[in-house]
C-alpha cells in the first residue's frame with residue numbers, strides 16, 4: 377500500500393535527523409511514488425507560537441520602503457496564477473510581500489505567503505556603512521540587525537498577519553526544509569542576495585519547488601550577478617527567460 381504524503385514527509389524528517397543527506401532522500405523520493413506536494417498550511421509546521429502575538433507594532437514608524445516592491449508584475453501574476461502558496465526569497469521590510477498579499481486579498485484568494493529572509497542584509501547592505509537606505513535600515517542594536525521587527529510592524533499595520541509567514545533562515549536552508557516537507561509553490565519570487573553564485577544556488581534550490589505551471593520570478597535583471605546566474609541556469613536547464621515589467625521569469629511546464 378503506498379504511503380500517504382504526510383507519512384512520507386514524516387519518514388524523510390526522521391531519516392534526515394538520523395544523518396541521511398537531503399540529496400539521497402530526494403533521489404529516493406523521486407524513485408518512489410512521491411514527487412509530493414503538501415497541500416496544508418505551512419505556518420503551523422514552522423511556528424509553534426503566532427509570530428505576531430503581542431508584538432508592539434505601533435512603536436515602529438510606517439516604512440515599507442524597498443526596491444521594485446510595487447511592480448505591476450505582481451498583480452498580473454497573482455491574477456493569472458491565482459496562487460494558493462507563494463514563497464518569497466528576500467523580503468527586507470516586506471514591501472513586495474505586502475503587494476502580493478494585497479493582490480491576493482483583492483481577488484479573494486486564500487493564499488499563504490512564506491517569506492524567507494535572514495533579515496541580516498545582503499552584501500550590498502554591509503559595504504557602505506553611511507548608506508542610510510541599506511546599512512542604516514538594518515537598524516543595528518548592539519551590533520545585530522533589528523530590521524525583522526520593522527518587517528513585522530509593516531505586516532501588522534497592513535493587517536496581513538493571516539497571510540504572511542516569516543521564515544528567518546538562509547535561503548538554502550529554507551529550500552532544504554521545503555523539500556523535506558514537500559512544500560511547493562505556484563509562485564516563487566527570488567530577491568535575496570544578488571551575488572552570482574548565491575543567485576545561482578537560489579535557482580538550483582528553488583526551481584524544484586515550483587509547482588507544474590508555476591513561475592519563478594526575480595528582480596534586478598540589471599545586476600550582473602543576477603543576470604549571469606539566471607542565464608547560466610536557464611541555459612543548463614533548457615529554459616526560456618522572459619521579462620515582465622521590471623522582473624524576469626522562468627515558467628515551469630505543466
Ligand SMILES: C[S@@+](CC[C@H](N)C(=O)[O-])C[C@H]1O[C@@H](n2cnc3c(N)ncnc32)[C@H](O)[C@@H]1O
Nearest residue numbers: 442443445466468472493494497546547568569
Ligand atoms: C533586496 S532585499 C529584498 C527586497 C524586497 N523584496 C522588497 O520588496 O523590498 C534582499 C533581502 O535578501 C536578504 N538575503 C540576502 N541573502 C540572503 C540569504 N542567503 N538568505 C536569506 N535572505 C537573504 C537580505 O537580508 C535582504 O533583506
